[in-house]
Amino acid sequence: MAINNRIPAGELAQKWSTYKSTCKLVNPANKRSIDIIVVGTGLAGASAAASLAELGYNVKTFCFQDSARRAHSIAAQGGINAAKNYQNDGDSVFRLFYDTIKGGDYRAREANVHRLAEVSGNIIDQCVAQGVPFAREYGGLLSNRSFGGTQVQRTFYAAGQTGQQLLLGAYSAQMRQVSLGKIVEHNRHEMLDVVTIDGKARGIIARNLVTGEIERHGAHAVLLCTGGYGNVFFLSTNAMGSNVTAAWKAHKKGAMFGNPCFTQIHPTCIPVSGDHQSKLTLMSESLRNDGRIWVPKKQGDNRKATEIPEEERDYYLERRYPAFGNLVPRDVASRAAKERCDAGYGVGNSKMAVYLDYAAAFERYGKTEAIKTGKTNASKEEILKMGKAVVKEKYGNLFEMYAKITGEDPYEVPMRIYPAVHYTMGGLWVDYELMTNVPGLYALGEANFSDHGANRLGASALMQGLADGYFVIPYTIGNYLADEISTPKINTNQAAFEEAEKAVKDRINHFMNVKGTKSVDYFHKKLGLIMWNECGMARNEKGLKQAIADIRALREEFWKDVRVPGTMDSLNPELDKAGRVADFLELGELMCLDALTREESCGGHFREEHQTADGEALRHDDKFMYVSCWENKGNNEWELHKEDLVYDVIHPSQRNYK
Amino acid sequence: MEHSNINLNLKVWRQPNSNAAGKFETYKAENISTEMSFLEMFDVVNEKLINNGEDPIAFDHDCREGICGSCSMHINGRAHGPWDGTTTCQLHMRAFKDGETITVEPWRAAAFPVLKDLTVDRSAFDRIQQAGGYISVNTGNAQDGNSLPINKEMADASFDAAMCIGCGACVAACKNSSAMLFTSAKVSQYALLPQGEPERKTRVLNMVAQMDKEGFGACTNTGACEAECPKQISISNIARLNREYLNAQMSL
Numbered sequence: 001m002a003i004n005n006r007i008p009a010g011e012l013a014q015k016w017s018t019y020k021s022t023c024k025l026v027n028p029a030n031k032r033s034i035d036i037i038v039v040g041t042g043l044a045g046a047s048a049a050a051s052l053a054e055l056g057y058n059v060k061t062f063c064f065q066d067s068a069r070r071a072h073s074i075a076a077q078g079g080i081n082a083a084k085n086y087q088n089d090g091d092s093v094f095r096l097f098y099d100t101i102k103g104g105d106y107r108a109r110e111a112n113v114h115r116l117a118e119v120s121g122n123i124i125d126q127c128v129a130q131g132v133p134f135a136r137e138y139g140g141l142l143s144n145r146s147f148g149g150t151q152v153q154r155t156f157y158a159a160g161q162t163g164q165q166l167l168l169g170a171y172s173a174q175m176r177q178v179s180l181g182k183i184v185e186h187n188r189h190e191m192l193d194v195v196t197i198d199g200k201a202r203g204i205i206a207r208n209l210v211t212g213e214i215e216r217h218g219a220h221a222v223l224l225c226t227g228g229y230g231n232v233f234f235l236s237t238n239a240m241g242s243n244v245t246a247a248w249k250a251h252k253k254g255a256m257f258g259n260p261c262f263t264q265i266h267p268t269c270i271p272v273s274g275d276h277q278s279k280l281t282l283m284s285e286s287l288r289n290d291g292r293i294w295v296p297k298k299q300g301d302n303r304k305a306t307e308i309p310e311e312e313r314d315y316y317l318e319r320r321y322p323a324f325g326n327l328v329p330r331d332v333a334s335r336a337a338k339e340r341c342d343a344g345y346g347v348g349n350s351k352m353a354v355y356l357d358y359a360a361a362f363e364r365y366g367k368t369e370a371i372k373t374g375k376t377n378a379s380k381e382e383i384l385k386m387g388k389a390v391v392k393e394k395y396g397n398l399f400e401m402y403a404k405i406t407g408e409d410p411y412e413v414p415m416r417i418y419p420a421v422h423y424t425m426g427g428l429w430v431d432y433e434l435m436t437n438v439p440g441l442y443a444l445g446e447a448n449f450s451d452h453g454a455n456r457l458g459a460s461a462l463m464q465g466l467a468d469g470y471f472v473i474p475y476t477i478g479n480y481l482a483d484e485i486s487t488p489k490i491n492t493n494q495a496a497f498e499e500a501e502k503a504v505k506d507r508i509n510h511f512m513n514v515k516g517t518k519s520v521d522y523f524h525k526k527l528g529l530i531m532w533n534e535c536g537m538a539r540n541e542k543g544l545k546q547a548i549a550d551i552r553a554l555r556e557e558f559w560k561d562v563r564v565p566g567t568m569d570s571l572n573p574e575l576d577k578a579g580r581v582a583d584f585l586e587l588g589e590l591m592c593l594d595a596l597t598r599e600e601s602c603g604g605h606f607r608e609e610h611q612t613a614d615g616e617a618l619r620h621d622d623k624f625m626y627v628s629c630w631e632n633k634g635n636n637e638w639e640l641h642k643e644d645l646v647y648d649v650i651h652p653s654q655r656n657y658k
Numbered sequence: 659m660e661h662s663n664i665n666l667n668l669k670v671w672r673q674p675n676s677n678a679a680g681k682f683e684t685y686k687a688e689n690i691s692t693e694m695s696f697l698e699m700f701d702v703v704n705e706k707l708i709n710n711g712e713d714p715i716a717f718d719h720d721c722r723e724g725i726c727g728s729c730s731m732h733i734n735g736r737a738h739g740p741w742d743g744t745t746t747c748q749l750h751m752r753a754f755k756d757g758e759t760i761t762v763e764p765w766r767a768a769a770f771p772v773l774k775d776l777t778v779d780r781s782a783f784d785r786i787q788q789a790g791g792y793i794s795v796n797t798g799n800a801q802d803g804n805s806l807p808i809n810k811e812m813a814d815a816s817f818d819a820a821m822c823i824g825c826g827a828c829v830a831a832c833k834n835s836s837a838m839l840f841t842s843a844k845v846s847q848y849a850l851l852p853q854g855e856p857e858r859k860t861r862v863l864n865m866v867a868q869m870d871k872e873g874f875g876a877c878t879n880t881g882a883c884e885a886e887c888p889k890q891i892s893i894s895n896i897a898r899l900n901r902e903y904l905n906a907q908m909s910l
Contacts, residue, residue, distance in 0.1 A: 051797040066718060067784050069824055070726040086804060125800035131793045131853045133817035140807025158817055164725055165820060172792035179788040187781065210773055239720040273693045278701055279722045401724060404741070404748045405695075407661075470797045519708045521701070566713050570675060571774040573716055574708065 001256075001631055003643045006431040007111040012649050013093075016115040019432075020475050024482035031056035034481055035489065037204055037219040038062070039191045039246050041174065042071035043167055043462060044445025045225030047469025050173035053182035055474055057481075060217060061174070062186045062206055064241055064576070069171045072227060072239040073465060076163025077284035077398065078147060079155035080462040082120040087144050091152040093117045098650060100460060103149040103329050104425070104453020105603035105619065106652035107259070107627070109645060111432060112450050119471040120463055124156055126470055130169040134158050147458035148285055149329035149657075155459045160284050160398045166462055170469070189215075190576060191246045192507075193500045194222060194253045194441060201441035202490050205500045207508075209576060212569035214504055216497045218490025220481060221440045223473065224250060225465075228424035228446040230263065232584045232591065233536070234528025236421035237269060237282040243580035244587050247428050247447050255436035256629040256641065258429035258449030260587065261595035264456050264604050265537050266422035267333035270405055270415075271353040280420040281405055283356070284398055285458040288326045288333070290361035290391065291415075293317050295354050299344040305355055305414045316340055324657040331455040331604045331617070332657060334419035338537050339615065341418070348416045357414035362387035419537060423461060425452040425604065426594075429629045429643075433476035434468060440480060444468035449627065454603025508568050511578045516561035520577045523558045527551065527581070527588055535592050540608040544596040548589055552636075555585040590630060590638060597640060600624045612654075621652055661693045664756040668703065670715055671763045676771050676779075682761075692752040696739065697722060697729065699751055717776040724748040724888065727823030730830070731776055732763040737827035737886040745825065745888040765826050767835035769873040780826050782872040783840060789868035790861035791844040793853050812850050819846040821889045828883035828891075834875030839883035841869050842899035843891050849902055859906035866903055 008015045026034065034057050038049040041063040053059045063071060083096040097117040101108055124142070128134065135143040135157050144153040158165040177183040186206065193205040195216075203218035229244035230236035251257050268283045294313045301308065317336055318325045328336075337354050340346065347353050366387025370378040378386070388411050392399065402410045428436050428443035430450055435442050445465035452460060534547035558581070566572040601610040601617035602624070610618045626642040633639055666687040673680030685707075690699050697719050704714035720728040729746040733739035739749045754760065762776065770778040820843070828839035845862050848854030854861070877896060884893040 047797075054796045065720060065726070065728065066780060067727075067824065069784075069787075070720055070728055072721060072726070075721045075723055075725050084803070121803075122798075122800070124803045126795075126797060128803040128806065129793065129795045129800035129853060131816075131848050131851050133813050133820050133847065133851065134803075135817075136808060136810045136813045138810050140809055140813075141804045158820075161725065161821065164823075165817070168820065172787065173795075173797075175784065175788045176792040176794060178784075185784070187784075237723075239726065240722060241720050274691055276691055276694050276698050276702065278695070278698050281723050400743075401748065404724075404744060404750060407693075407750070407752060474797065519705055521705065563708060565708050565711070571716055571777060574714060 001437070001641055003629060003641055004431065005109065005643055006433055007109065008432065012110055012114050015111050016118055023475055023479040026478045026481050026485060028056050030485040032058070033489070034058065034484065035060065035219040036477070037217060037222045038225060039204065039223065040071065040225035040227060040447070041068035041171070042073035042225060042227055042445060043170055043465030044447070044469045045071065045223070046167065046170035046174045047466050048223055048225060048444055048473050049183055050170060050177050051470050051474045052477070053177035059177070059183045060186060060219065061183055062189045062191055062204070064188065064190045064209060066188055068174060068185060068187065069168060071167065072242050073167045073462070074164045075239065076462055077160045077282065078286040079145065079157035079162045079459040080123065080166065081147070081154050081459040082124045082156060082463065083117055083154060084121050084124060086142060087153045089152045091154050095152065096120060096154065099150050100451065100457060101453065101650050102655060103457035104455055105617065105655060106453065106621070106647070107602055107645065108451055108453030110647060110649060115472065116451050116464060116467050119467045122471055123463060123466045127166060127169050130173060132158065132165050132169040134165070145286055145289055146327065148288060148327045148333065149324070149457040157286070160286070160395055163462060166466065170466070191249070192504045192579065193249045195496050195500045196253055196438060197494060197496045200439045203492060203497065205497070205504050207504070210571050212567070212572070214501055216492035216501060218492045218497070220484045220487060220490065221442065221477060223442045223444060224428065224447050225444045225469070226447045228427065229584070229587060230421045230424055232527065232588050233421040233531045234524050235272065235277060235280050235532070237266065237280050240279060243583070245580050245583045247443065248583040248587055250428060250436065250438065250441060250443070251632050253438065254632070255438045255441060256429040256631050257426070257590060258627050258629055259426040259454070259594065260591045260630065261535065261598065261605055262425035262454050262603065263421060264330060264423035264425060265334045265419045267330055267337055267419050268356060268417045269420035269422070270402065271348060271350060271418040281401065282420070282422060283402060283415065283417060284395070285330065287356060287395060287398060291326065291356045291358050292360055293326055293354055293356055295340045295345040295347060305347070305357070314345070321657045328657045329455055329457060334537060335606060337419055353416040353418045355414040356417045358391060358410065359414070361391060365390035423456055425449065425454060425456055429627065433479060434473055435476070435480065442473065442477065444473060454605055507579070508575065511562065511564045511575060512568050514560065514562050514564070516563045518561050519563055520574055520581050523554060523562060524581045524584070526554055527585060530554070531588055531591070535595050538606050538608050539595045541596065544592045547592045551585065551589045551592065558582065558585055586636060589636060593638065594628055594630065598624055598628065616654070619654070661691055661752070663689050663691055664751065664754065666690060666754060666757070667759040669759060669761040670775070672715070672775055673772050675774055680772065690751055692750070694751045695722065695747055696731070696733070696749040696751065697747050715776065716774040719747060722747040725823060727825035730765050730778060730825055730827070732765060732830055734761055737765070737830040738888050743888060743890045745823070765830035767829045767874070769835065769837070770826060770829065780824070782874070783824050783826065783837070785872060786837065786841055786865055786868045787844065790857065790864040793848065794857060806852060808852060816847050816850040819843040819850070819891065819895050822891050823889055825888065827886050827888060829874065831882040831886035832875065833880065833882070834878060836877045836883070837869050837872070837874035838877040838896045838899065839887060839891055839893065841865050842895040845899045845902055846895040849898060858902070859909065862899065862902040862906050
């Protein structure tokens with residue numbers, strides 16, 4: 001299969017503007033007779049649905065939640081990057097582009113990332129216009145903070161709930177189009193197949209999760225905005241319902257999967273507390289702005305954190321990476337935490353945790369407040385009290401969440417944190433226009449593989465989701481649909497719909513009739529453990545080969561022995577889960593296969609066989625400067641295609657945060 | 659954190675679908691770690707039901723970090739249970755004592771019909787939002803974000819209202835099943851910002867009309883909504899909505 005990424009010719013900085021002014025357009029009268037399906041209503045889906053409906057297309061949205069507003073983008077905490085340079089600290093479109101490419105360890109496309117940086121500022125403007133209440137300074141202007149992997153302050157935020165506010169903004173735009181009749185919503189619906197006719201995506205099969213009814217929906221184009229697949233690890237910061245099913249069905253219908261093994265393990269999450277745990281909770285990376293990460297200098301030190309004197313603490317990130325300190329990128333911070341814990345310096349009951357300490361921040365902010373308010377004689381207690389109040393305003397909801405989950409007061413004792421699966425950089429392969437290799441089938445946001453290379457920088461996911469939905473797809477989809485204006489409304493009585501519907505029904509029937517002995521969760525947890533142990537923060541050839549064998553065996557057991565209670569024609573969350581876990585059981589194998597064939601370390605993908613003398617990731621640009629594009633050959637077999645990454649502007653080097 | 663294992667009795671509302679009658683069923687939740695979240699305790703109970711060949715208890719949940727607003731259990735007579743300012747998914751089992759009986763019901767409101775067990779239909783909230791909970795600005799029309807300075811206090815107050823997660827606890831807590839806290843939070847978010855000004859009057863009138871149409875009750879200022887709101891949205895938003903409504907009606 002020949003890979004055509006459709007990157008426009010010309011100078012990097014001119015590609016997008018040239019594309020926009022030369023791509024094909026669909027006139028308003030024709031837009032009215034074109035239907036578009038948007039699956040998923042997170043930042044990418046909601047922004048795309050609203051923007052396309054505003055242009056005049058007829059949009060149908062689908063989400064498995066009871067309301068579009070609950071998509072997991074809502075849980076993003078820290079912020080959204082934009083190259084506004086409001087802080088006068090040297091930011092620019094080029095710097096955001098450069099930081100993102102470097103942060104991704106040189107495994108992303110230059111043209112896509114440059115476009116992302118170019119539209120980043122428009123996103124902020126759009127959100128402000130929609131009434132998103134961003135944090136502001138006393139002068140009334142927008143406030144910024146810094147995030148990992150950068151040396152400028154370019155992150156816009158709304159306390160620790162930026163994702164919520166951005167999603168509610170996109171949701172409000174979407175609801176406006178619903179009220180105008182341009183969007184028809186299908187909530188509590190799950191997409192269970194893509195329908196292709198003559199090689200083009202022409203619709204989907206969806207299941208109404210309340211009634212169990214299987215429905216056919218036709219459209220001239222289908223957009224998958226269905227998020228990432230971190231839940232393949234069972235424990236992750238994803239929502240319980242987050243799944244790979246839509247993307248996986250597309251993959252099985254011919255869409256290539258790009259870089260499936262690129263997983264982001266986020267350094268600051270609340271550690272696992274027991275085997276009952278159903279999910280992990282992130283503590284925003286913004287906490288690394290002010291918090292200091294440390295472990296005791298002595299192995300197996302069982303003293304309380306507050307009893308360990310300053311000189312016996314190892315602020316290992318500040319020690320190893322003096323230039324970026326606690327603000328190194330996520331992959332680097334996660335590996336460093338794992339290294340300390342594996343070496344026996346971990347803290348807490350499980351010893352699989354490190355401290356994130358705010359004591360110094362309380363004092364620093366307290367002193368500033370004392371000066372501001374003229375309390376020059378303030379006692380140490382008063383200073384700490386004032387400092388805690390400042391921290392509360394910045395991160396209050398995060399501190400509260402920590403206290404509820406752990407039962408400890410983070411204002412008094414340092415937080416314990418450990419890395420957890422958070423985001424997947426891999427996803428459906430898309431070209432510059434966000435179209436998969438199946439014509440008319442698009443993937444936006446986390447569901448695609450595109451902009452973050454092998455590691456995503458903090459506050460870049462919100463940026464990418466909204467860039468794709470608000471500012472990229474409204475242009476690129478026209479370039480395809482301009483040739484579809486004479487295609488009449490898609491008739492869902494065609495054979496392709498019938499066959500797809502039958503396959504979906506057969507599969508559901510199978511789940512209901514296995515009547516095995518073990519719950520869906522039993523299999524999901526086992527799969528998660530295999531993935532975490534062998535395809536997690538560190539990977540090696542032997543482990544990955546073993547994992548593939550284990551997953552195959554588990555998959556076989558699943559199909560023979562899973563127990564799905566209830567009926568197929570009613571609300572049945574266990575049945576929904578069974579379908580998702582069945583897909584994870586196939587995806588897991590492909591992730592391990594991808595990790596096995598990528599014999600280098602880059603970003604979040606760390607192959608133990610490939611590291612520098614001081615334990616940093618060692619890339620092999622001569623052999624692996626490409627996107628792994630996996631084509632599904634059926635029966636859990638895949639063929640690898642390679643999209644070479646060409647760097648015209650940036651010269652890849654070993655990432656250095658020292 | 660110190661933790662222990664406890665045993666509990668659960669009285670849970672079971673109802674096969676919207677049309678069927680429901681009733682309480684009793685279950686035992688054994689060997690529950692006090693470190694578990696309330697929903698993880700339900701996971702344990704459901705796993706046992708599945709293993710025994712019974713139908714697990716259906717309940718809405720997704721993010722399990724207190725922000726998506728899916729979870730919606732009425733626990734021992736309180737929306738989201740005993741902890742103030744906490745969603746069900748963030749409620750942890752150390753809130754309960756060994757041997758305790760816990761009663762769990764769905765949200766009770768005519769406008770939130772039960773779909774199954776503890777799962778209710780909250781699409782009425784989406785329709786209230788569709789009636790005017792937006793600013794009519796198409797993508798691509800925006801001016802520079804900093805060209806419109808906004809007083810920090812107003813922006814912060816707007817954010818405080820915008821924190822609403824749309825879970826419906828306010829409705830469930832209200833003896834009249836009023837949706838005033840939810841509606842007023844959205845009206846307030848925009849009323850406090852200059853961007854909301856052009857549609858200020860039509861917004862409040864249309865959203866209130868839709869709220870009434872959905873069958874939510876009237877507000878009698880008892881304040882139960884504020885007390886039970888997991889995001890502690892202030893009842894002062896309701897006062898603001900009333901002022902906005904009056905102002906809009908008088909100047910029409």
